[in-house]
Amino acid sequence: MSLQQSIQQAAQKEYSPTAPAIAPKNVQMYKYDQFDDEFITQRIEQLRSQINRRLAGELSEDEFKPLRLQNGVYLQLHAYMLRLAIPYGQLNSTQMRALAYIARKYDKGFGHFTTRQNIQYNWPALSDIPEILEDLQKVEMHAIQTSGNCIRNTTSDPFAGAAADELTDPRPWCEIIRQWSTLHPEFAFLPRKFKIAVNAAEQDRAAILYHDVALQIIENDQGEMGFKVYVGGGQGRTPVIAKLVREFLEPQYLLSYLDAILRTYNMLGRRDNLYKARIKITVNETGVEEFSRLVELEWNRIKDTGFNLPEEQKQTIFKHFELPEFETYQYDAAKFESKKTENNGFDYFVKNNTFAHKQDGYTIVSISLKPHGGIPGDISADQMDLVAQLADDYSLSEIRATHRQNLVLPHVKLDDLFILWQKLTKVNLAAGNIGLLTDIIACPGLDYCALANARSIPIAQMIAEHFDDMKKLNDLGDITLNISGCINACAHHHVANIGILGVDKKGEESYQVTLGGSSRSDADIGKIVGPGFSGDEIVGAIETITNVYLAGRTNSDETFLEYYRRAGQNPFKEALYNVA
Amino acid sequence: MLLNKQGETAENENIIIRDVEGLTLHDDQILPYAYWLAQKAEIKQKLNRVAIWLDSHDDIEALSDDLSSIDLIALNFPKFGDGRAFTMAHLLQDKFNYKGEIRAIGHPIADQAQFLFRCGVDSIDIPDAQDPTIWVKEATRMSRFYQRSAENIAANSKY
Amino acid sequence: MALAKQIKPLKNPVSVTANLLLKGSTVYLKADGTWSDDIANSAIAHGREQETALLALANITEKTQYVVGAYSFDVKIIDGKATPLGMREIIRAKGIPTITPDGLTSKPEWQNQFTKSNASSQKI
Numbered sequence: 001m002s003l004q005q006s007i008q009q010a011a012q013k014e015y016s017p018t019a020p021a022i023a024p025k026n027v028q029m030y031k032y033d034q035f036d037d038e039f040i041t042q043r044i045e046q047l048r049s050q051i052n053r054r055l056a057g058e059l060s061e062d063e064f065k066p067l068r069l070q071n072g073v074y075l076q077l078h079a080y081m082l083r084l085a086i087p088y089g090q091l092n093s094t095q096m097r098a099l100a101y102i103a104r105k106y107d108k109g110f111g112h113f114t115t116r117q118n119i120q121y122n123w124p125a126l127s128d129i130p131e132i133l134e135d136l137q138k139v140e141m142h143a144i145q146t147s148g149n150c151i152r153n154t155t156s157d158p159f160a161g162a163a164a165d166e167l168t169d170p171r172p173w174c175e176i177i178r179q180w181s182t183l184h185p186e187f188a189f190l191p192r193k194f195k196i197a198v199n200a201a202e203q204d205r206a207a208i209l210y211h212d213v214a215l216q217i218i219e220n221d222q223g224e225m226g227f228k229v230y231v232g233g234g235q236g237r238t239p240v241i242a243k244l245v246r247e248f249l250e251p252q253y254l255l256s257y258l259d260a261i262l263r264t265y266n267m268l269g270r271r272d273n274l275y276k277a278r279i280k281i282t283v284n285e286t287g288v289e290e291f292s293r294l295v296e297l298e299w300n301r302i303k304d305t306g307f308n309l310p311e312e313q314k315q316t317i318f319k320h321f322e323l324p325e326f327e328t329y330q331y332d333a334a335k336f337e338s339k340k341t342e343n344n345g346f347d348y349f350v351k352n353n354t355f356a357h358k359q360d361g362y363t364i365v366s367i368s369l370k371p372h373g374g375i376p377g378d379i380s381a382d383q384m385d386l387v388a389q390l391a392d393d394y395s396l397s398e399i400r401a402t403h404r405q406n407l408v409l410p411h412v413k414l415d416d417l418f419i420l421w422q423k424l425t426k427v428n429l430a431a432g433n434i435g436l437l438t439d440i441i442a443c444p445g446l447d448y449c450a451l452a453n454a455r456s457i458p459i460a461q462m463i464a465e466h467f468d469d470m471k472k473l474n475d476l477g478d479i480t481l482n483i484s485g486c487i488n489a490c491a492h493h494h495v496a497n498i499g500i501l502g503v504d505k506k507g508e509e510s511y512q513v514t515l516g517g518s519s520r521s522d523a524d525i526g527k528i529v530g531p532g533f534s535g536d537e538i539v540g541a542i543e544t545i546t547n548v549y550l551a552g553r554t555n556s557d558e559t560f561l562e563y564y565r566r567a568g569q570n571p572f573k574e575a576l577y578n579v580a
Numbered sequence: 581m582l583l584n585k586q587g588e589t590a591e592n593e594n595i596i597i598r599d600v601e602g603l604t605l606h607d608d609q610i611l612p613y614a615y616w617l618a619q620k621a622e623i624k625q626k627l628n629r630v631a632i633w634l635d636s637h638d639d640i641e642a643l644s645d646d647l648s649s650i651d652l653i654a655l656n657f658p659k660f661g662d663g664r665a666f667t668m669a670h671l672l673q674d675k676f677n678y679k680g681e682i683r684a685i686g687h688p689i690a691d692q693a694q695f696l697f698r699c700g701v702d703s704i705d706i707p708d709a710q711d712p713t714i715w716v717k718e719a720t721r722m723s724r725f726y727q728r729s730a731e732n733i734a735a736n737s738k739y
Numbered sequence: 740m741a742l743a744k745q746i747k748p749l750k751n752p753v754s755v756t757a758n759l760l761l762k763g764s765t766v767y768l769k770a771d772g773t774w775s776d777d778i779a780n781s782a783i784a785h786g787r788e789q790e791t792a793l794l795a796l797a798n799i800t801e802k803t804q805y806v807v808g809a810y811s812f813d814v815k816i817i818d819g820k821a822t823p824l825g826m827r828e829i830i831r832a833k834g835i836p837t838i839t840p841d842g843l844t845s846k847p848e849w850q851n852q853f854t855k856s857n858a859s860s861q862k863i
Contacts, residue, residue: 035738039724046721050691055760057804058714063689066661075807077831080763125762149661179726179738185698186670189663266667271636301675307728313739375838446827447836455826457838507825 027092027397028161030175030320032140040137043144043183047071048130070150070188071129072120072143076450079123082132083146088156088174088198089117089401093388096399098139100384106132111384113369113377115441115492116195117155117401118146122448144182149190151181151262155197157205158402161321162364162410164356167217168225170200172318173254176309179317180255187262191269192277194262195234207403207519209233210495212279213261214242215254226250231261231291232283237487239494239525240280245292253299256306260299264291324396324411326359331414339418348432348470349421363414365395367407367424368431368439372468376442376460377405386427394420404441404480406434436473437481437546438464441492445485445502446509452485454502454509459483459538466539467546476546479560480519495519497561498545499526500538511538515545515572516564529569530577541576548575581706582683585697587719589712592705596633596654596685610654610685613638624649633685636664640671647678655701657686666699673700690718698725746787751813754781754821755793756831757806765831766806767821772796774806778832779820784811 032040047068054064068074072083084099091099099119103111106128107121114120124132136142145152154174161169177196181187187194197208200217208214214230227249233242249257268286270276276285283291309317340347355364367387370376379387387407391399394416395409402408412420424430433439440463443449445456460483467473482496486503493499499514510532517526533541546560548571553563564572573579582592596610597603603615605623610631616623623630631652634640643650653672655665665684672678684696685705693704693715706715725737755768756778766774767781775781784790790811797809812828814821823832830837 035724039722039726042722042724046691046718049717053714055804057802058711059689061807063660063691067691075758075763077827078763078765078834078836079758127761149663182726183695183722184727185695185725186666187663188695189661189666189692191663263667263670267664271662271664306674307739309739444836446830447838452827455837457836461838509826 026324028321028324029090029092029171029398030087030317036140037137039182040133040142043071043142044130044133044137047133051126051130066148066189068126070145070148071133072146073126073129074147074450076122076444076448077446078448080126080129081120081122081448082124082129082143083114083118083120084136084141084143085146085153086118086141086401087178088154088160088171089158089403090160090171091399091401093391093397093399095139095141096384096388096391098135098141100381100388102132102135103381103384105135109382110378110380112375112444113379113401113405113407115403115405115443115490116146116153117158117403118153119401122444147193148188149192149194150188151184151190151194151196154178154181155195155206155211155403157199157201158400158408159201159205159355159364159410160400161323162357162362163201164358165203166201166358167219168200169321170198170217172314172321173215173217173251174198175317175320176254176314177258180258180307180309184262186259187266190262190266191271191282192274192279194265194279196258204519204521205402207492207495207523209242209521209523210235210239210492210519211242213258218248220248224250227254229257231295232280232288234278234280235489235492235494236278237275237489238278238280239489240284241523241525242280243283243288245288245295252308252311253303254308256303256308257295257299259302259306260295263298264294268294326362326411327413329361329413329415331361336414336417344470345425345430345432346418346421348474349430350417350432351474352432352436353434354417357411359411361414363412363417365409365412365417365420366402366434367409367429368433369406369429370433370439370460370464371428371431372438373461373465374428375457376440379407383427383429386423387429390420390423404439406439432470433473435478435480437467437476437479437498438473439480440464441480441482441496443483443485443490445483449485451488452502453487453504454485454511455535456483456485456491456500456502459500459502459511459535462539463542466543475556476550477556477559479546480517481542492519493517494525495523496526497564498542503532505532509535511535513538513541513545513576515569516561518561527569529572544575545572548572581712583693583704583706583712583715583719584702585719587716589706589716594631594652594705596705610652610683617642620646634668636662636668640668644676647672647676647680650680652681652683653678654683654685654705657684657688660687660689660692665701666695669696669699669701690715693719694721698727749784749786749790751824752783752785752816752821753790753793753811754778754783754814755797755809755811756781756828757797757801757809760804760807765834768793768797768809772799774800776834778814778823781814781821783814783816783821 050067053059074081107123111119154177156170156174160171195211196213197206197211198215199208210233216228218228229246230242231245265279269282353366357363396411400408440460442456442460446452480496481498482491482493483500484491484493493501495517501512512532513529514526518524549560582590600615605626607629610633613634616632629651633654635656681702683703684701728737767778770782784793813824823829
């Protein structure tokens with residue numbers, strides 16, 4: 001039986017948006033009301049008329065481009081690309097089946113999960129896009145503001161609402177931000193794109209400090225919840241860690257405070273130079289004290305008269321995210337342990353791909369989209385259907401997308417974990433490499449992207465093929481490796497422990513290596529280790545880098561990043577370039 | 581041709597003055613901001629109706645003391661992607677409580693019309709050679725909004 | 740003319756490419772002003788003057804909303820036909836990525852360019 005057939009057999013049901021939707025049961029997520037539905041209808045009608053005006057010559061490409069981008073439509077090397085919004089990375093099984101349906105009907109049978117917890121399709125025709133959006137509307141999804149110089153999809157912890165280490169569930173706040181930012185009339189033509197991220201856990205799994213605005217939910221000394229606000233983080237050609245502008249923002253003022261930040265940026269942000277237009281440059285050039293003074297000044301003007309979400313509406317949104325009803329049961333620990341002993345693969349899977357759940361007897365399961373030899377973030381329509389089925393069977397119909405281009409089943413009973421792993425194994429989705437060297441973030445690169453200078457995907461594949469020994473990977477432990485195909489840094493190479501940047505060197509693809517980046521709470525920007533490597537040399541260079549670490553670490557408890565911070569670049573330079 | 585927030589069009593009676601050399605003042609002129617700053621007293625004295633235009637980089641804060649003597653403020657779009665006029669319109673009506681007419685001029689596109697009205701703009705000077713019917717349509721394109729707008733259309737706004 | 744002197748002469752012959760406005764797919768300008776999805780059919784310009792003429796020809800159909808984003812790119816002539824120079828245009832001309840999404844089973848030819856065996860850690 002081929003892989004294809006196996007997946008098809010495994011997927012018991014197939015979803016079609018033209019047939020009545022299989023309503024997922026009790027998924028704790030925001031559900032559209034009539035208002036939201038009518039809003040989407042009007043927005044699709046607007047895009048349809050814009051496309052018609054473009055085809056009739058009433059809109060020039062210059063005018064049309066920002067309009068299509070604000071609906072997620074890019075023009076890439078081979079075709080248009082459509083990026084759909086997955087608000088803060090949350091999906092239900094029905095939505096996943098709709099994504100599979102779209103992949104088959106309008107695309108070439110697959111999709112690509114991005115570092116912004118979104119999904120993109122590589123082959124739609126411009127003329128099909130309104131129809132795709134209508135299909136999406138049936139499952140309460142859209143593509144609004146997934147590109148363009150506006151407020152983008154708010155990202156967050158993919159384990160939100162499930163993680164044992166979270167202070168509170170950040171998703172309702174993300175939803176409030178999503179609604180506030182959707183077609184905000186004042187902020188649709190900003191100097192440049194604007195990204196907001198929210199985290200409420202101890203661990204930062206959303207790289208929030210590399211966002212234009214980072215909101216860390218904290219508790220003050222009085223036990224009240226609020227936001228610690230950072231501004232001006234970003235990657236691209238100038239990576240910057242966001243700077244603290246407010247220690248504690250009372251939650252009822254969230255929207256007026258964001259209005260004040262955006263208004264200040266809209267007026268001050270540079271419009272003379274595309275590469276200096278992000279808020280990180282505005283904050284650097286203005287100075288963080290002065291920028292924050294201006295924000296506070298504006299906020300003090302509007303905090304009581306401007307728009308803050310009324311308490312009643314806030315409660316309505318929060319109700320959508322009430323915890324699901326978990327089962328209380330005694331899980332069979334002995335059986336679980338014996339399965340781990342019997343199956344090496346399961347043991348690695350448990351060790352690397354699961355995370356502590358807030359409910360006893362449950363766990364959070366990551367599905368790696370970096371299978372051996374696969375394309376980071378890519379998933380076939382059949383696999384999407386299967387993940388949907390597994391979510392229905394084992395995760396209360398819920399799925400998450402992560403900023404590391406993986407998927408998550410957030411509510412899995414420990415008793416079900418082994419059978420879930422077995423089912424994933426059959427369709428090549430059981431790679432137990434989450435957080436390991438081969439859990440690579442890679443952008444589409446020159447294989448698809450009109451901006452890229454070099455390919456990313458083949459490099460990711462070669463590295464994954466070279467490091468295919470699970471024992472060695474586990475010995476190397478916690479390492480992030482990210483590969484971007486150009487300086488725009490879509491794959492976050494600056495913030496990886498090992499970053500690879502593809503550049504064009506006199507017409508040839510060349511790969512520059514940075515070391516020491518981190519996207520977690522100990523955020524750091526990687527530094528270039530030396531001259532770049534050709535495609536032929538890059539795998540060897542990564543092998544050398546890992547060997548330097550293995551030889552130099554105090555013991556296996558010292559992670560790659562810890563070793564690098566202690567030893568610096570010199571040992572790596574010596575080994576890579578033969579210099580003393 | 582002018583467009584208002586109800587999606588109605590009207591003839592534009594105003595002339596935007598970009599070059600002030602040898603200018604004779606008339607009530608129908610929209611004067612450059614710098615010129616007005618330099619000649620405030622004379623303009624106030626000579627004209628029954630004062631109208632000025634600001635470019636997107638002009639400092640709107642410096643206007644605040646004189647707003648009561650200005651009947652129309654036009655906000656220029658040097659190019660449609662320069663979105664400062666949206667915030668300038670907001671500040672005029674929300675921060676400075678400006679009661680006169682706010683107009684968008686220069687190079688906005690029809691797809692921005694409703695956003696402009698929602699930020700407090702009263703009229704848009706439709707660029708020449710553009711089909712006004714498209715502007716009329718876009719002025720009232722959406723009837724559902726997640727934010728309360730300048731006009732606070734409570735019936736259509738989610739909150 | 741002083742202005743003409745500042746324009747560098749072309750290093751290679753060029754062809755003109757664009758994407759179809761409606762479909763988005765890659766197309767190449769033919770000598771008669773129509774477009775082909777096969778680069779082998781593309782018109783070839785030698786020198787700036789011919790390049791300008793080809794771009795002007797492309798502009799005619801761009802103005803009728805048939806194609807979008809026309810530009811010229813370097814080609815090499817093999818058997819009288821244009822073939823792309825540079826990885827970006829090689830990938831575009833193929834119409835698919837160098838790694839197929841079905842990467843688990845198929846190994847496209849280009850992969851031979853990168854081999855594990857010669858992945859030396861030394862920079863030469």
